[in-house]
Amino acid sequence: MAELSGQALTLIRGDRCLFRGLEFALKSGELLTVEGPNGSGKTTLMRAIAGLIDPDEGMVRWNDTNVKRIRQAFHASLVWMAHRPGFKGDLTLIENLRFESGLRTMRMSMAEHHLVRLGVATLTDIPFRALSAGQQRRVALARLILTEAPLWLMDEPFANLDAAGQDLVFEVLREHLRNGGMCVMATHQEVELDAPAHRVRLQ
Amino acid sequence: MWTFLHKLSSPPHFYDLAAKMIPWFAAGSLLLIAYGTVAGLFFAPPDYQQKDAFRIIYVHVPAAYLSMMAYVVMAVSAGIGLIWRMKLAHAVAAGAAPLGAWFTFLALVTGSIWGRPMWGTWWEWGDPRLTSELILLFLYFGYMALRAAIDDTARADRASAVLALVGAVNVPIIHFSVEWWSSLHQGPTLIRVGGPAIEPVMLWPLLAMILGFMLLFVALLLGRVRTEVLFRERRSRWVRKLVYPEETA
Amino acid sequence: MSDREPELPGLLDGLVCVIRRDLHLAWRRPGDVLNPLFFFAIVSTLFPLAVGPDAEQLALNGPGVLWVAALLAALLSLNSLFLNDYEDGTLEQLLLSPQPLPLLALAKAIAHWLVSGLPLVLVSPLVAMSFQMPARSTAVTMLTLTLGTVSLSLLGSIGAALTVGLNRGNALLSLLVLPLAMPVLIFGARTVSLAAAGDATSAGVYFLGAYCMLALTLAPFATAAALRISNE
Numbered sequence: 001m002a003e004l005s006g007q008a009l010t011l012i013r014g015d016r017c018l019f020r021g022l023e024f025a026l027k028s029g030e031l032l033t034v035e036g037p038n039g040s041g042k043t044t045l046m047r048a049i050a051g052l053i054d055p056d057e058g059m060v061r062w063n064d065t066n067v068k069r070i071r072q073a074f075h076a077s078l079v080w081m082a083h084r085p086g087f088k089g090d091l092t093l094i095e096n097l098r099f100e101s102g103l104r105t106m107r108m109s110m111a112e113h114h115l116v117r118l119g120v121a122t123l124t125d126i127p128f129r130a131l132s133a134g135q136q137r138r139v140a141l142a143r144l145i146l147t148e149a150p151l152w153l154m155d156e157p158f159a160n161l162d163a164a165g166q167d168l169v170f171e172v173l174r175e176h177l178r179n180g181g182m183c184v185m186a187t188h189q190e191v192e193l194d195a196p197a198h199r200v201r202l203q
Numbered sequence: 204m205w206t207f208l209h210k211l212s213s214p215p216h217f218y219d220l221a222a223k224m225i226p227w228f229a230a231g232s233l234l235l236i237a238y239g240t241v242a243g244l245f246f247a248p249p250d251y252q253q254k255d256a257f258r259i260i261y262v263h264v265p266a267a268y269l270s271m272m273a274y275v276v277m278a279v280s281a282g283i284g285l286i287w288r289m290k291l292a293h294a295v296a297a298g299a300a301p302l303g304a305w306f307t308f309l310a311l312v313t314g315s316i317w318g319r320p321m322w323g324t325w326w327e328w329g330d331p332r333l334t335s336e337l338i339l340l341f342l343y344f345g346y347m348a349l350r351a352a353i354d355d356t357a358r359a360d361r362a363s364a365v366l367a368l369v370g371a372v373n374v375p376i377i378h379f380s381v382e383w384w385s386s387l388h389q390g391p392t393l394i395r396v397g398g399p400a401i402e403p404v405m406l407w408p409l410l411a412m413i414l415g416f417m418l419l420f421v422a423l424l425l426g427r428v429r430t431e432v433l434f435r436e437r438r439s440r441w442v443r444k445l446v447y448p449e450e451t452a
Numbered sequence: 453m454s455d456r457e458p459e460l461p462g463l464l465d466g467l468v469c470v471i472r473r474d475l476h477l478a479w480r481r482p483g484d485v486l487n488p489l490f491f492f493a494i495v496s497t498l499f500p501l502a503v504g505p506d507a508e509q510l511a512l513n514g515p516g517v518l519w520v521a522a523l524l525a526a527l528l529s530l531n532s533l534f535l536n537d538y539e540d541g542t543l544e545q546l547l548l549s550p551q552p553l554p555l556l557a558l559a560k561a562i563a564h565w566l567v568s569g570l571p572l573v574l575v576s577p578l579v580a581m582s583f584q585m586p587a588r589s590t591a592v593t594m595l596t597l598t599l600g601t602v603s604l605s606l607l608g609s610i611g612a613a614l615t616v617g618l619n620r621g622n623a624l625l626s627l628l629v630l631p632l633a634m635p636v637l638i639f640g641a642r643t644v645s646l647a648a649a650g651d652a653t654s655a656g657v658y659f660l661g662a663y664c665m666l667a668l669t670l671a672p673f674a675t676a677a678a679l680r681i682s683n684e
Contacts, residue, residue: 014355015438050548053684076460076550084541088473090480102469103549107458148458341631348627352618361681362614366628369610369674373632376663380635383655384642 002028002077002150004049004182008058011041011048018044022058024200026184028150029177031195034186036202042186043083045202046155049184050080062151076104078151079144083159085136086143089129093120093139096128097146106146114145118168133160141172152176152183212291214432215441221425228422235415242408250405256320261408263313265416266306267332270339271374273303273420277346278371281364291428293360294435296367297350298427302420304343310336331385335378342370356435466551467559474563484532488525488568489575495521496579507584514583515644518593519600519637521579522572523630526601529568530608531625533560534616534679543616547683557675558668561609569601585648592647592657599660600640606671607632613678636663 009022018041026032034042047053049060051067051074060067067074080086087096094111101108115121118138123131131139137160144152152173158166170193173183177195185191210216243261250257277299284292314333315325328334346363353359436442443450461469478484499517500510537543546556576597577590585593611629615621643656 047684052544052547052680072550072552075548078548080545080548082541082544084539084544086541086545088477088542089540090477091473095476099469099473100545102461102465102472103546103551105458105460105550109458338631338634341627345624345628345631348624349614352615352620352624358681358684362678365610365674365678365681366614369632372670373635376635377631380638380659383659384638 002180002182003061003063004151004184005061005064006049006058007061009045009048009055009060010057011044011053011055013041013044019202022200024198026182026198028180028182029195030182031173031177031191031193031197032182032184032200033191033197034184034200034202035188040202042202043155045200046082046153046184046186050078050153051075077149078153079104079147079149081140081144081152081154081157083155085128085140087128087136087139090127092125093128093131094124096139097142100143101146104147104149106143107148108146111142111146114142118142119164134162134165137161138165138168141169144176145172150181152181152185154183154185154187156187157185158187158189212289214291214436214439217291218429218432221429225422225425228418228425232415232418232422235411235418239408239412239415243412247405247408248402256317259313259317261412263310263317264409265413266310266313267336268413269416269420270303270307270310270336272417273299273306274339274342274371274374276424277303278367281360281367285361285364285368290360290435291432293364294428294431295424296364297360298424298431300343300346300350302423302427304340304347306416306420307336307340307343311340329385331378331381334385335381338377338381339374342374346370460550463551463555466549467555467562470546470556470559471563471566474560475566478563478567484529485567485571488529489571491528492521492525492572492575492579495524496582500583511584511586511648514580514585515589515593515648516641518576518579518583518585519597519641519644522576522597522601523604523633523637525572526568526604527608527626527629529564530605530612530629531615531622533564533609533612535612535621538616538683543679544683547679553676553679554672557609557613557679558672561605561671561675564609565602565605569598569605572601573597585644588650589644589647592653593644595657596640596643596660599657599664600636603636603660603664603667604629604633606667606675607636609675610671610678613675613682616679616682636660639663 003026005023005025007023010020011018022045024032034045036042044053048055051060051071054068062070062074062077087093088099091099093115097106097111098108100106112121115124118141120131120135120138120142123135128136128139137157141157144154157169161169174193174195176183177193191197211220239261243258247258249255277296280292280299281296283289284296311333314330314336318327318330318333319325326333346366349366350359350363353362433442433445496518499513499521503509503513534543537546547553549556573594576593580590580593608625608629611625611632614628615625618624639656639659643653643660646656647653
């Protein structure tokens with residue numbers, strides 16, 4: 001049973017205080033949505049949770065340990081999906097995924113299966129930059145699924161996706177939560193799932 | 204003792220304490236530099252080789268020492284700021300850099316002036332110390348340029364701290380390389396004043412000037428850091444109270 | 453097909469995978485390899501054109517010009533070391549991978565050397581010949597250039613990490629890296645001159661070797677710290 005929690009998180013960017021004394025707790029099978037208007041600091045909070053930014057005060061804890069102390073183990077337990085796809089445009093999607101498997105644990109034996117399911121299996125031989133934005137997002141989803149990490153960090157996962165794509169995200173997410181995973185998601189959209197959900201609202 | 208240090212690292216306390224300390228350092232520095240200048244110009248006898256030209260060491264040598272001392276101060280405080288996350292330490296590093304650059308420039312100019320009568324030119328690449336000083340000046344410029352290029356103060360502090368530490372590791376290496384390089388060349392170098400043992404009557408003004416420059420550096424640094432602190436904390440309550448004392452909290 | 457639990461990739465896997473990825477990318481974009489090489493060749497041609505074809509003059513100044521040209525050519529490609537990764541989001545993924553960041557930084561520097569430094573070393577005998585430098589100095593030229601360009605890739609990765617994403621980062625990068633690279637230049641060029649004159653060269657070679665070792669051990673940590681700072 002894994003647990004992610006944030007205590008007294010405060011972040012000041014330049015002159016603006018984005019959030020102060022933020023608290024949250026997330027267990028396996030649960031979803032945390034981070035909501036707020038554009039520019040309110042959603043992405044910054046996501047980055048702070050991931051460990052890319054050090055909060056000015058407070059800490060993020062993974063299984064009751066400060067993530068700063070167990071950085072590598074924490075990174076082994078999470079996958080990040082951001083605005084930018086995080087793949088090399090000049091390489092094909094299969095090459096990209098293969099290289100990723102050298103960086104983190106990925107179940108490459110299931111790669112074909114999931115690519116078919118995500119509807120991108122036929123695009124394996126063209127450079128990644130030739131894919132549409134929606135298709136690139138689906139490949140990013142493939143990274144999430146194949147990595148089998150308990151914590152998913154998703155920053156605006158529904159952007160650039162058509163209705164079918166968005167349904168895919170829901171389906172994949174539902175499965176992940178049912179299997180004991182957890183997810184922190186920054187989004188504008190209303191997320192309706194049969195899973196316990198927490199909310200953080202930023203101004 | 205710990206409470207004193209803890210207080211010192213708090214910006215408003217530092218601001219007040221520094222204000223009290225500056226006049227002492229300034230006065231001490233003024234006295235020492237005055238004595239050093241007068242004694243160096245009038246009381247020390249002319250050098251047996253260089254006659255009166257050697258007197259410029261009373262400015263050149265202290266400037267050169269301070270140029271390196273300032274770099275050490277900058278690198279150490281940047282390191283403290285990076286490791287222990289003390290904002291004041293970063294402010295000290297930021298304040299020390301331009302001072303160090305000016306001292307380096309002064310050392311270069313006085314070195315060039317000193318060398319002119321001997322070399323016949325305004326610059327001599329064969330002199331290892333002068334070439335090292337030039338590279339040191341570039342290191343200072345790099346540090347200040349990096350700071351200026353990054354808008355976010357916190358990021359600028361930390362990035363320039365990494366640079367300062369990398370530079371600190373390289374400075375001895377640079378010195379050594381330039382020494383080796385010029386030793387191959389057997390070019391004319393700035394001759395050691397007074398031969399192997401420097402006479403006391405020449406030495407005392409030099410020591411006074413060095414110490415005076417050090418105190419001057421500290422006084423100027425404290426002043427610069429006060430300004431830095433004021434700027435960085437401009438939105439905090441204690442600064443508002445300073446600027447608008449009649450405003451009730 | 454057996455479906456055993458996938459294991460966390462080891463350190464060597466991480467190192468090799470990043471190097472291979474960058475090499476793959478360089479293969480797809482040959483300009484990355486060729487541009488520094490052309491620059492090196494052109495600058496080396498400018499020198500005799502500017503100074504005159506007198507063989508003795510060329511041979512005397514050849515080592516210095518060769519080294520300066522190699523330095524500048526290697527510097528050219530440093531700016532893009534992390535820039536592409538920063539822009540397409542792969543840098544973020546590297547920062548969040550379970551692999552130790554200094555290891556990945558080392559991998560990037562090694563890949564940079566393989567793409568930008570090694571070709572220079574391989575082409576240097578031709579350039580040395582065109583400068584009428586004696587054949588006995590070729591081995592030392594190549595050895596010192598190897599050690600020097602490796603050091604430069606490592607040192608440059610620190611600068612590239614500090615300036616990634618900044619406006620006019622390119623000019624700033626040169627200002628940051630060149631003063632630090634001066635010891636390498638001094639020892640490299642002078643050692644080659646000594647070799648050409650037939651004198652003992654061990655001092656210079658040992659120094660360059662030591663500097664290279666220092667850079668190999670310390671630079672990846674500085675680069676990793678700089679990458680974290682630049683991505684906050």
